[in-house]
Amino acid sequence: xxxxxxxxxxxxxxxxxxxxxYCNYSTTSDRLYWYRQxxxxxxxxxxxxxxxxxxxxxxxxxxxxxxxxxLSTLHIxxxxxxxxxxxxxxxxxxxxxxxxxxxxxxxxxxx
Amino acid sequence: KAGVTQTPRYLIKTRGQQVTLSCxxxxxxxxxxxxxxxxxxxxxxxxxxxxxxxxxxxxxxxRFSGRQFSNSRSEMNVSTLELGDSAxxxxxxxxxxxxEAFFGQGTRLTVV
Numbered sequence: 001x002x003x004x005x006x007x008x009x010x011x012x013x014x015x016x017x018x019x020x021x022y023c024n025y026s027t028t029s030d031r032l033y034w035y036r037q038x039x040x041x042x043x044x045x046x047x048x049x050x051x052x053x054x055x056x057x058x059x060x061x062x063x064x065x066x067x068x069x070x071l072s073t074l075h076i077x078x079x080x081x082x083x084x085x086x087x088x089x090x091x092x093x094x095x096x097x098x099x100x101x102x103x104x105x106x107x108x109x110x111x
Numbered sequence: 112k113a114g115v116t117q118t119p120r121y122l123i124k125t126r127g128q129q130v131t132l133s134c135x136x137x138x139x140x141x142x143x144x145x146x147x148x149x150x151x152x153x154x155x156x157x158x159x160x161x162x163x164x165x166x167x168x169x170x171x172x173x174r175f176s177g178r179q180f181s182n183s184r185s186e187m188n189v190s191t192l193e194l195g196d197s198a199x200x201x202x203x204x205x206x207x208x209x210x211e212a213f214f215g216q217g218t219r220l221t222v223v
Contacts, residue, residue, distance in 0.1 A: 101154035
């Protein structure tokens with residue numbers, strides 16, 4: 001079974017700082033997704049990465065994918081309080097729309 | 112454009128009962144997937160339907176079942192509820208593989 005590991009599990013950072021969340025997965029896949037979840041809410045799609053070397057940016061967030069290393073990163077630049085949430089990466093199986101989710105990274109941005 | 116709609120939003124059931132959850136995908140989306148989210152196990156895949164056919168099934172007991180109708184709406188059913196079935200059940204829809212999946216607000220099921 002495909003395993004997805006995220007680290008760190010918890011991240012507390014000051015506003016204005018930069019940090020990176022890592023997502024490693026165990027088997028070959030070239031489709032990786034990043035989602036955000038606010039407490040008590042559903043999952044909001046952030047990025048869809050569909051090929052090796054894909055890089056996408058939206059505001060203060062940038063995601064990249066290295067399929068050879070089986071690694072994706074979510075980089076946060078100059079964090080603001082509104083980014084506080086739990087971030088999940090998910091890897092698609094090769095058999096259909098079956099996502100394997102990481103454990104999530106709970107991000108708290110402190111003013 | 113309407114998003115993914117799940118009903119009901121909250122449910123309280125007693126052990127041994129059964130429950131049916133509903134998911135209406137985004138118009139035009141033919142793939143519907145279901146996930147269970149718990150604090151202990153995280154997000155786990157239940158099953159996926161595409162054009163009324165179950166394409167994938169996760170590692171859940173047979174008490175968990177689902178179906179998809181010709182209009183792409185999907186239901187999932189859990190029979191003989193157990194306390195451990197208490198969770199947030201999320202439904203996601205997409206056009207198909209290699210497409211972005213959009214999640215509904217979820218159904219919070221509490222089994223007492």
